[in-house]
C-alpha cells in the first residue's frame with residue numbers, strides 16, 4: 418500500500434489542480450439555419466470548468482498553447498474571467514486555436530474539426546515550460562487527446578515531465594478518451610494510451626470506447642488491463658450503466674440514478690472526472706466520490722452544451 422492519500426491537498430497553500438490539453442472554438446447551430454453560436458470547449462478544459470465550480474478554493478490551472486490573435490485572446494480572457502490560472506498558457510506567433518463545428522441532422526449531432534495545425538499541438542515542444550507549469554501543481558490531469566495531438570518528441574517531453582512530477586509526489590490523472598481519428602494508426606494509439614496509464618495514478622476510462630478499441634469484454638476487463646499498468650485507482654464509466662471501480666485494492670460498482678430525459682451527453686465523462694476528483698478530496702469513501710461524479714454528470718446531460726452551470730444543491734454532501 419502507498420502511504421500518501423491519492424488526493425491530499427497541501428496544508429500551507431490552496432491545492433493546485435492543473436489540466437493539460439487543447440481548448441477549441443466551438444460553433445454550435447442556433448435556431449436560424451446557417452447561424453451558429455460560438456463558444457469554447459475541449460475535454461481537459463471542460464473538466465477544469467467543472468473543477469472550478471466544485472472546488473472554488475482550488476487553484477485551477479490550464480496548461481496549453483494558443484495563438485496571439487484576437488480569438489486566442491478571447492479564449493484566454495474567458496478562462497481568466499472564471500478564475501482559471503492562465504499564466505502557463507503559451508503563445509505561438511504563427512498559429513491559432515483549433516475549431517470544431519456541430520451539425521444537426523434530425524437531432525443527431527456530428528462534428529467537423531479544424532485542429533490539425535492548432536497552436537495546442539506545440540504545448541509540449543519546450544520541456545522547460547512544462548516543468549515550470551507542473552512544479553507547484555499538486556494534481557496533473559491529461560487525456561488521450563492531449564497525447565494524440567503531440568508530435569513524438571513533444572510526447573516524450575510530456576512523459577518526462579510527468580515522471581518527474583510523479584517522483585516529486587504529485588498525483589497524475591488520465592482519461593484515455595480514445596479518438597482513433599487523431600492517431601496515425603490503432604496500434605500506436607493503444608500503445609501510447611497504455612503508456613499514459615502507466616504514467617498515472619488514477620485512470621478514468623469509458624467502457625464503450627475501451628471495449629471497441631482494446632476488445633475488453635467487461636468493465637472488469639478494462640480494470641484488469643489498467644491495473645497491469647500499475648495505476649492505484651481505476652474508475653470505469655459506462656453511460657447510464659454501473660460505474661465499476663478498483664481503488665487502492667478496494668473494488669465495487671455504483672449505479673447512477675437514471676436520467677428521465679438525456680438532452681446532450683457532450684462532456685458527461687469530462688464532468689464526471691471533475692466530480693470524482695473533487696469528491697475524492699472531500700471524502701475518504703470512493704463510492705461517495707463516484708456518487709458525486711454521477712450527480713454532476715446527470716446535471717450536465719440534462720442540459721445542452723459542454724459547459725453548464727451546476728446547481729450545487731443537487732449534489733448532496735460528499
Ligand code: ADP
Pocket residue numbers: 623624654655656657658660673674675676679682683684685686687689710711712714715718
Ligand atoms: P463519456 O462521455 O466519457 O463517454 P459516459 O457516456 O460513460 O462517458 O458517461 C459518463 C457518466 O455520465 C456516467 O458514468 C454517468 O454517471 C453519466 N451518464 C451518462 N449517461 C447517462 C444516463 N443515460 N443516465 C444516467 N447517467 C448517465
